[in-house]
Amino acid sequence: MSKFLAISTITTAMVSAADRPVIAVMSHPYNATHEYMAASYVKYIESGGGRTLRVPFTANSTQVEEIYKQTSGLLLMGGSATLPQAARDLYSLKLKGDSNGSFYPMWGTCLGFEWINQLVSEDDSIIDSKFNAENISLALDFEDDIEDSRVMPEGGVQTDLAGNYEITMNMHAHGVATEDWLANEHLTDTFNLISTNDDLDGKNFVSTIESKSADKAIYATQWHPEKNNFEYGAVDNDQAYLSTSHSAEAVRLSFELAAFFVGEARKSDHVFKGDLKLAINERTGVLEETSFEERYVFLK
Template structure:
């Protein structure tokens, strides 16, 4: 075949490949939800908050850093109130595209509104999954501890540890390359997480690997990483569900971007990019869910935009800079 003819054949093949790839990409984009909404669970006021806000009617809060974190990924946020009836939580689960159990200091048991709501929401997420509807769930610090507690059928999986105000690397476990969270992460993100003190830790309790297996948590979840506390105690720092988009972080990806109270919080460019990757990845998962509120009015009334954050560190010594109160 003459060179000119061969060039024409190759050009036609390349054009066809580009065309098909472009069409496939367009089809995939059309199948995504570009107006995703994430529900973040609130919790009871801390003792310091109650004292600082003693003349208010507020009973619950969400740290603004969580709201900002998921907004940077391209999602909107709905606050999920505690101490509501089951119908309220069912409606939330049917209306939003993803859920978050944030960190804090509430009880993870049914002795708190946070714990009671968490139980209902988690059960509903699993029920919806059985019906073929996946609702991504991210759990952070206290939320991760509650996730393990709920999956263990209300059996406490925690031991005391010392990991307050620490920045640490992640020690990846076998199989992390095939995980939802880390499998497609850019090399520089993995390098940052594995080799630098890039994850922010503020917790007094940990889940140990031996407890994880004793409680049968390995039947549903995979350990992706571990970390070490002040006394070199190795604990589980990241998990994900074996088939569903449910993730557990003992560390705080939101703090690298939005919290400045402690010098231990990593604010290097690499640490910030690794946290931003987590926000983007979760929102990408959330975009695959197409649920929505029954009406535009209901959606508008539910959004966090109806509330204003308060500069809480001006009122008392807080680890947060801003909080939403309800």
């Protein structure tokens, strides 16, 4: 092989790894024999140019470490499950990597947002279970920290869309009360408070946060950007039971946020070797249910 071809091959491999980031997504318990991952999260990441690799809910420390090494970021999805040890282990590896100069972005949606707040606050009780925010789409109420935001840049298209249209879909009875969030120094030292919202009873909750440090790269939304593009919630009569918006503005917001997070993952130096199965290849079937339009199911 000529020197030119060798250099070309190496360069192509490096570009390919950067342009094809693999995002770790944790699956949730489904029954005694299976776990699941909402298909909308896989599609969401794919819409930004990434691929997904499943983190088993019950993954041990050895599995978690290998997944961390071979993925370029982590997304914690919405659902209904308690914070598992595997998520705590991944977060610890991320913090260790951050201190050593590695870059590993992290995103939490709904339940994932709540897990991130529990992890960073070091207080599982930070989560309040008395919110009335099921099946509503809202425009974000931005806070002063938006002037430093990367995910919602002041004057940017994401901010215009999320702030002026009722397109951020909420499906939660749990959350973090703004007053509790502001009282926790671990949270206020780590994050900028980007937006809050009121639930149907007027109770204020934190809706968007991001790490103060760009190098730490943690982003979380109590609302669901993936639903705008990939969840219709159709029941037997084909009537949507979710208030999810599929307007041009809602679809654009979903795409912009997916592209942003996958763009963050492209900065990672972690390389997928191909000896672990991607979620799309590992799945053992597609389960259709009303809580999510599609779920990929996996043997435990």
